[in-house]
Amino acid sequence: MTELIFSEDSYLKTIDAKITKIEGNAIITNRTIFYAESGGQPGDSGEIRLHDQTLKIIDTKKGNTPNEVLHIVDSEFDRGLVGKDAELIIDWEKRYELMKMHTGCHILCGIIEAEITGASVGFQKSRIDFDVDPNLLNKEELNQKIETIIKDDHQIFLNEISGDEFKNNPQLVKSAVLSPPVINNKVRTVQIGTSDNIIDLQCCGGTHCLSTKELGSVEIGKIENKGKRNRRVNIRFKND
Helix, strand or coil: CEEEEHHCCCCEEEEEEEEEEECCCCEECCCCCCCCCCCCEEEEEEEEEEEEEEEEEEEEEECCCCCCCCECCCCCCCCCCCCCCCEEEEEEHHHHHHHHHHHHHHHHHHHHHCCEEEEEECCCCCEEECCCCCCHHHHHHHHHHHHHHHHHHCCCEEEEEHHHHHCCCHHHEEECHHHHHEEEEEEEEEEECCCCCCCCECCCCCCCCHHHHHHCCCCCCEEEECCCCCEEEEEEEECC
């Protein structure tokens, strides 16, 4: 198993680790700050630096066992690296854009009370599909709420609940198609706002900002009709 350091601190840009396994064109380490593609959020890219070479990581995927993270290398490399010490360095600019976008998606979930039927997190825009009455989606009103939430600089809290708590609180899962990972009988929750003013609270294993103000300017772009009640709401960074 790989220790998922990013789940404790999404702001770490580099960390020391040990290579534990080689699998195809992927390197597995005992700990990582690279987020593996999951829940609509792309995997991280970056570098693995050894004492005599640097390997470019073009993507990060989940392995076949719990907590196994595959750092996908872009070219051939020495297969005898198991046991070697390495420095892991993520592409921070890419990671931070995804953190902001993912946080923006949580804000959207907080202001649209409906079941999620799909989602995708991108660098400049993201989208969430909702099973919702279209009459409840007023783009101007929703954008005003997003702007106010960002401006008010709400704190974002990451916590953990037990697997039993997770089972007993189904409202913490807003997606009809995805379920958050249960690791060591623990599930991580993300809460925007304090207990007396919660904007959004749900289970999620992705990477997020620590305050809404970090997002800058985010707005809803198109609201697309994807079915009788299914509406795709796109969010994007504003062009200042």
